[in-house]
Amino acid sequence: MAAKYVGKRIKRTEDPRLIKGLAHYVDDVRLPDTLHVAFVRSIYAHARITSIDVTEALKAPGVVAVYTGKDIATTVGPVPCAAALPDLKIPDYRVLATGKALFVGHPIAAVVATDRYLARDAADLISVDYEELPVAVDVEASAKGGPVIHEQFGSNIAYTLTSGEGDIEAALKSADHIVTQRMVHQRLAPVAMEGRGVLARYFPGEEELTLWSSTQIPHLMRTQVALMIGLPENKLRVITPEVGGGFGSKLNVYAEEALLAWISIQLGKPVKWIESRRENMQATIHGRAQVGTVEVGCKNDGTITGLRYNVVADLGAYHQLLTPAIPTLTGLMLSGAYRIPAIQMNVTGVFTNKMSTDAYRGAGRPEATYVVERAMDIVAAELKIDPVEVRRKNFPAKTEFPFHTATGLDYDSGDYEAALDKALNLSGYAKLRAEQAKARAAGKLIGIGMSSYVEICALGPSQAMPAGGWESATVRIEPTGTVTVLTGASPHGQGQETSFAQIAADELGVDLNAVTVIHGDTAIVQYGIGTFGSRATAVGGTAVLIAIQKLKEKAAKIAAHVLRCEASSLAFEGGRYSRPSAAAASAVSEPDVAVGEAPAGALPEPDTEGRSTLTIQEIALIAHIAKELPPDTEPGLSATYFFEPKNFTFPFGTHICVVEIDKETGETKFLRYVAVDDCGKVINPLLVDGQIHGGIVQAIGQALYEEVVYDEQGQLVTGELMDYALPKASQMPWFELDRTETPSPVNPLGVKGVGEAGTIGATPAVVNAIVDALSPYGVKHLDMPARPEAVWKLITG
Amino acid sequence: MISAPFDYVRANTLDEALALLAQNEDAKILAGGHSLIPAMKLRLAMPPLLVDIGRIKDLSYIREDHGQIQIGAMTTHYQIESSDLLKKICPLLPECAGHIGDVQVRNKGTIGGSVAHSDPSGDWPAAIIALNAELVAVSKNGERLVKADDFFVDLMTTALEAGEILREIRINKSNDRTGQAYAKMHHPASGFAVVGVAANLTLDRNGGCEKASIGITGVSSKAYRALAVESALTGSALDEQKIANAAAHAADGVDINGDLFASEDYRRHLAQVFTKRAIAAATERAG
CATH class of the missing domain: 3.30.365.10 (Aldehyde oxidase/xanthine dehydrogenase, molybdopterin binding domain)
Incomplete structure (x- = not known):
């Protein structure tokens, strides 16, 4: 192929319409006679619904219908879970709560009215009587006992799974040192700029339904919604207009999508629902939410002998499309960029009275990378070796690819040392360490953190995927x-x-x-899987x-x-x-x-x-x-x-970050951020840089700012962007980016994928830098987000 | 995020707005709308009537009159931030304005709206107190002056009475031995002050502290004057130790807020740190 365009920094042809406000999102699709839906959602995390009185709402101006759980219990199928795990407990997840409400934001009733204001006003007139039940909020406690959310399962444990290869006991026994660290991967909200939105239009004569939805997976949704509402799949058309971000949160089939489709059939009219930000925080999937303990065995020279990760995963109240599968991705990536002869993950998936967790940018891999990259620094500290050398010591050489890991993967291609060296050069690592020593002597808290990550992309061979790869x-x-x-x-x-x-x-x-790329309309485009997993x-x-x-x-x-x-x-x-x-x-x-x-x-x-x-x-x-x-x-x-790809691809890279901690306030300030990423062949460097930028920003968000917090009653404390701290441009460092380019042998383009690399690679680099800065105080670890108060407490002891 | 139903009237004159307020006890004044509208969208506020004073002429100005600075209530944060006059004669105001929200908020939000809202984490109340401002409240029955110290009554509560509108903020011009500074920790989500400290110091001819005026926001249910800090500063030369000792009193006798981002203890500590920083900066600028 003559490369006139591939490899060039070509500006996105999508951008002019987005910048000028000429793009069409779901809410921009305006059909005559459209009815609007507002939801009544549970105000309790766990409660029996004893009665719902809709009388006043039905009398309110403009109200056409009100639906509750009893209307859909036998007519709309459950929200689907595509994850297949041995002995997985799958609760019946109806599109409106039937009997019990299991999380704050759980939809209980849907009001349909002639405009969205009237629908919202009428929702306030619905009176729900609740009998409050004890709540299961803390994931570790809920794994052990306490209130059971789904009585039929007898406990809150949805599944347990052990993965990995090699004799972990022997591997740890052979080690000179074993380091152990508990780590919390806090719950995060994806917060796509455009929330979810659905417009369903049934054509009673043709018996066909068109569903506009802000989704990452139009075809999979068509299949699932058709099954849920009992409409022949070829009578359902899903259109995905412009989508304002997803980050995995729209890689799902939600209750609202099927319910709106069903309501449109009932009423024979278009019905629309546009998610509010509060609904987005309450009832769109969250990500991460793992609490685990890692044990790493190492020799005196830094050679890693084995790694075990025991983790409880907070699944939330129900399974969304991939909920229980996300922690299994963590298990796959626990070898990181290293040769680790024995690896074991023991995961327990636990129901809690919270919104479901599912894929959020990185989806299980950021957790693995964080575990491994924090562990490498902890090993380095234990052995008093430079973190660079511990990493270098355990890298597989570039000649060893395809490289088989004890998690059962075959890494396609890689040159981890090249990326590391480039990042060291770009950052001036040796000089940075010298400056750090000087600054420390002057009483300043400077920290240097790094992360040499590998991630798994191009998901993936169909054998490894729930529904086609x-x-x-x-x-x-x-x-x-x-x-x-x-x-x-x-x-x-x-x-x-x-x-x-x-x-x-x-x-x-x-x-x-001369080329136009068309996507996102199941009536035009042949079946496809979707955009996720890089x-x-x-x-x-x-x-x-x-x-x-x-x-x-x-x-x-x-x-x-x-x-x-x-x-x-x-x-x-x-x-x-x-x-x-x-x-x-x-x-x-x-x-x-x-x-x-x-x-x-x-x-x-x-x-x-x-x-x-x-x-x-x-x-x-x-x-x-x-x-x-x-x-x-x-x-x-x-x-x-x-x-059909034969394998996944495995992008990699090294990020180096320098921070200064304000001794008095505990605030973290960035001094440098260097990232060298290898995503294989690059089609458009501008797009790749954009993905890296955005990825690092979200990673810094996790490291420093973001956390979905539920209180002891299961109330969502961070229900608005006034409380949930998204990273902002003004808080970000200048990103110094570079690349190495190791083609993937898996596909003829040689590309690997880059959509999640920044989010996966950057978080541990930032936390490693903070811990490094605090090391004079004997600090070995700090859980995220590194809020100033937590840092201050470590400083003041 | 859809508010409850409400009526809306755009007042063309102050008299018209005052008449509407007098007739409708629960009516709310709409200024820049950057606090009230979000509260309405969450249905935390459900006023039956909004009286929009945004188009009333002569409520937006910054002027100097016989040694007094006068700022119209509808003056936007950005107008204050960018005012060359204020940068020269009352730099605390532009500095404080620059810490508010983001560009869009500063372009729309107004000093009068913010002060009258008395958000416990709002930036302006700290500056208003530190500058010993006077606030002009107007009603159908005429005008009255309220001192800054009397204006902020409690959480989202001011000395404004039913039927009154904040019309103007007045500040006496300082002399050339005055130094001012605003030091703030921004809440990472909201941008509001976790702690915000406004310091306004005047030195005597020998470099000693003649007058100290310190306003603190974000710490308690309302912005307050740090009296103990002021008295510890006044009357002597300010060195690092003196400032630190004074700042240690920043939260004396105050009920301190605690939340997810900053516990009571941490906030007390921050109040001391940012008070120290504001005083140090103001001292340097005064010298």
Whole structure:
């Protein structure tokens, strides 16, 4: 492929419409006669619903209907859980609470009215009688006993699972030192800028339903919602318009989506619900929420002999789509960037009276990386070795790939030392340490932290996924020469309209502007899996590439027929097929029929008489007019490909962070932030930088600011952005970025994925820096978020 | 995030606004809307009537009149932050304004709205107290002056009576031996003051502290004057030790707030630290 676009910093073609406010999100889709839904949600974390009085609400102006649990108990199927684990307890999760409310924000009633204000006002008129029940809030306590949330299971334990390879007992026994540390991965809220939103429109005559939803997975949602409401899947169309961020929170099928679809069928009218920020905090999935203890065995020289992680995972009250599976990703990544002969994770998944946890940017990997990278620093401190050397000591060499880990993975490719060295150089590590010593002598608290992470991307082979790990693409060249790419990997801010167009434009030798990438409409786009797990480019982009290669096989056949030569003798360059003798002369010439300049009216018949070259766009026209095709050739020029990856990909890198702690207040200030990431081949460096930036910001959010807090009664304390501290631009350091580029052998693009790397790699670097800064006080660990008060307490003892 | 139903009137004159207030006991004045509207959207506030004073002429100004600084209640934070006049003659106000919210908030939010709201973590009340401002309250029955010390009564409660609107804030100009500073820890989520300390010091000709005026916000249910700090400062030269000793009294006799971000103990400590920092900066600027 001639790289005219791939590898270039091309501005996102999505941006002008977003910046100008011309994009269409779910709430921008306005249909006549739309009814609006407001929810009554539980104000208690655990309560029996003894009665619901909707009389006053039904009399309120504009109210069309009110639905409660009894209306849907037998008509709408449960919220689906796709995770498959041995002996997993799966509670029946109805779209409105039936009998008991299990978390604050649990939907109890839905009010439908002629506008959203009237619906909201009427919701206040519904009176719910509750019998409060004892709550299970603390995850460790709930694992051991206390109030049982789902009586039928007898306890709050949803599952226990042991994973890993090697003899962990022997490995720890063989160690000179064993370090142990309890770590809390606090509960986080994804907080996509656009909350969730649903618009459902039933066509009673056609018996068809269109569902607009702000989701990452239009096709999976179509399948699931069709099953939930009993509508044939081919009568349901899911459209994902512009999506204002997801971070995993929209990789789900929510109660509201199925309920709105069902209500629209009941009433025969469009119904809409747009989530408020408070609902978003209460009833959109949360992430992380693990409490674990890591044990690491090491030799005196820093060689790691084994790692065990015993963890309880706070699942919340119910399983959403992947809830119980997230901690299993933690288990997969516990080898980090290191050779660890024996690894074991023992996880207990625990129900609590809180919103479900599920995939949040990184989804299980940030927890693993944090465990491993904090542990490496703790080992370094124990052995009084530089943290750099402990890491270097345990890296597999670049010649050892594919590298098998004791978590059962085969890392595709890597050169961990190269990324580490680049980060050390970029940061001036040796000099930083010298400056730190000087600053310490002057009484300043300077800390240097690092993290050498590996993550798992391009999810993934179907064998390892709950519902398909492939991705699809259709590529068409239209009669006028424009190129349409249909991708199943529906993006929600990642920029695939740009990056996939770059791939297509280069592979077809056409102008970038000639390519349009279409996604997110199940009536237009072939089945796809979606954008999550940093998979879109590696899996979906590869599908685009191979679909084009298929398309080109056909184009070459047509070209050979028209140019009267063998297909195998044709040269293809700059979007043009040439007969051998003509190749040199035509390489620089322009297409004869420029895109968009075809005469109006009837399709122009290409004059093929005596031609020695043809552009692929001209071939598209020939293929559609279909008068000059080789025998047994289908008219048209399009190809579809479903790409099944053979393995995951494993991006990696090293982040180095320098902080200064204010001794008096405990506040953390950034002095430097250096990140060297390797995400394989880069399609668009601008997009990659953007992903790294955003990822680091969210990682810093976890390290310093964010925490979803429920009080002892299970009330959500951080229910607003006035309390839940998202990171802000003004708090961020300047990011000094660089890259190494180790192609992945898993896909022909050589890409690995970058959507979550920053979030995975950066958190431990920041915490390691803070702990390093506090080491003069004997501090060995500090749980997140590193609020100033917690730091101050460590300083004052 | 949809408010309860309410009526809305845009007043064209102050008299019209005052008449509406007099007729509707539960009506609320809408200034910049940056505290009231969020509270309404959460249904924490459900006023039946909003009287919008945003279009009334002559409520937005910054001027100097016979040694007195006068600021109209509808003057935005940004207008204060960017005022060259204030930077010269009362730099505490622009400095304090720069700590409020973000650019959008400063462009819309007003000093009068914020002061009249008396949020316990709002920035302005600390400055108003430190500057010994006087607040002009107007009602159908005429105007009255309220001293800053009497204005902030309790959590979200001021000395404004039913039917009164805050019209103007008056501050006496200081002399050239005055130094002012605002030191604040921002809450990472809300941007409000976890602790905010405004210091306004005047030195005598020998460099001793002639007058000290310290306002503190964020610590208690309302902003307050740190009397013990002031008296510990007054009358002697200010060195590091003297300042630290004085600042140790920052939260004396005050009921201290504790929350998720800062416990009572930590907040007391922060009050002392930021008082020390504000005084140190003000002292340096006075010298």
